[in-house]
Amino acid sequence: AQTVTQSQPEMSVQEAETVTLSCTYDTSESDYYLFWYKQPPSRQMILVIRQEAYKQQNATENRFSVNFQKAAKSFSLKISDSQLGDAAMYFCAYKDSGYALNFGKGTSLLVTP
Amino acid sequence: NAGVTQTPKFQVLKTGQSMTLQCAQDMNHEYMSWYRQDPGMGLRLIHYSVGAGITDQGEVPNGYNVSRSTTEDFPLRLLSAAPSQTSVYFCASRSGFYSNQPQHFGDGTRLSIL
Numbered sequence: 001a002q003t004v005t006q007s008q009p010e011m012s013v014q015e016a017e018t019v020t021l022s023c024t025y026d027t028s029e030s031d032y033y034l035f036w037y038k039q040p041p042s043r044q045m046i047l048v049i050r051q052e053a054y055k056q057q058n059a060t061e062n063r064f065s066v067n068f069q070k071a072a073k074s075f076s077l078k079i080s081d082s083q084l085g086d087a088a089m090y091f092c093a094y095k096d097s098g099y100a101l102n103f104g105k106g107t108s109l110l111v112t113p
Numbered sequence: 114n115a116g117v118t119q120t121p122k123f124q125v126l127k128t129g130q131s132m133t134l135q136c137a138q139d140m141n142h143e144y145m146s147w148y149r150q151d152p153g154m155g156l157r158l159i160h161y162s163v164g165a166g167i168t169d170q171g172e173v174p175n176g177y178n179v180s181r182s183t184t185e186d187f188p189l190r191l192l193s194a195a196p197s198q199t200s201v202y203f204c205a206s207r208s209g210f211y212s213n214q215p216q217h218f219g220d221g222t223r224l225s226i227l
Contacts, residue, residue, distance in 0.1 A: 009153070033213045045203065045218035052213065091155060099144070099163065100171065101205075101216055103155040 004094050006104035013082045014112050020067075021077045021107045023092030029053075032096040034068070034075045039106075040088040048090070051075065079109075087111040115139050119204050119219035126194045126226050134189040134222050136204030142217070144207040145187040149173065149200040150221070156203065162187055194226045 003026040013019035025034070036048040051059045051068050058066050063083075067076045079086055092104040120135045138145065146161035158171030162181040176198055178190040187206075191198060201223050205216040 004155075035215060043201065043221045043223075045205075045216075047215045050213075050215060095213065099161055099169075100158050101146075103148075103157075105153055105155040 004092055004102050004104035006090075006092055006107050008107045009105070010108045010110065012110045012112060013079070013086075015082055015084060017082055018078060018080045019082055019109065021079075021090050021092075021109065023075045023077070023104055025073050025075065025092075025094045027073065027094065027096065029096040032094060034066075035093040035095070035101070036064070036066070036075075036077045037091045037093060037103075038086075038088045039091065040085075045091075049077065082111050084111050084113070117204055117206050117217050117219040119202075119222050121222060122220065123223050124225070126191075126224065128194060128196060128226060130194050132191045132194060132224075134191075134202055134204075134224070136187045136189065136219060137185050138187075138204075138206040138217070139185065140206060140208070140217065141184060142206035142208050143184070144209065145181065146171070146205050146207075146216070147177070147179065147187070147189045148203045148205065149198075150203060151200050159189065159202075191224075196226045198224065199226045200224060 005024045032053045034051045038046045038048045049061045063080045065078045089106045091106045094102045117138045147159040148156040157173045160179040162168045203221050204219040207216045208214045
């Protein structure tokens with residue numbers, strides 16, 4: 001299985017500030033997809049943002065954006081204007097032409113008032 | 114619009130007991146899968162199915178069985194529960210086998226094995 005690495009087990013950000021969560025992956029494929037999922041304390045898995053590797057433009061969804069560096073195999077998530085409701089576990093995930101969605105170990109984000 | 118429904122939400126078992134975790138989806142998705150989530154480990158794939166009658170193993174299949182008799186249902190069976198199987202289990206479905214569509218997850222089952 002492809003390796004997805006999230007090097008920050010925990011991160012903290014103040015309300016209204018910006019935070020970036022890191023993700024790197026290992027693959028020999030040229031065509032693949034990358035995802036960020038949010039898991040709040042309710043345990044639900046919520047899709048935050050998706051990026052197709054063939055697209056050079058970085059994906060954005062409201063306050064969430066990614067910095068996709070294909071050559072560096074890096075896929076970081078930036079959360080702008082952080083809100084208390086953003087506190088959650090965030091998982092980076094990778095999928096190529098195979099069946100599996102491979103997850104990183106997650107980053108726990110704490111948002112302080 | 115129910116999406117992916119998992120039952121039960123919580124369960125406590127004794128070592129050696131058997132149990133079936135239920136998963137149903139109402140989106141007519143071909144692909145369904147089971148993950149387990151352990152602290153510090155992320156989500157790891159147990160088994161998956163690409164359609165009725167077709168199942169295969171994922172990364173951590175030992176101790177678990179699955180079957181897929183209908184498109185809608187994909188139960189996960191623990192034949193003889195062990196404490197190492199204490200975990201949170203997620204069922205997920207997706208439209209298409211090789212699809213880039215995002216997976217839809219159930220709300221999870223927290224399983225404790227004593």
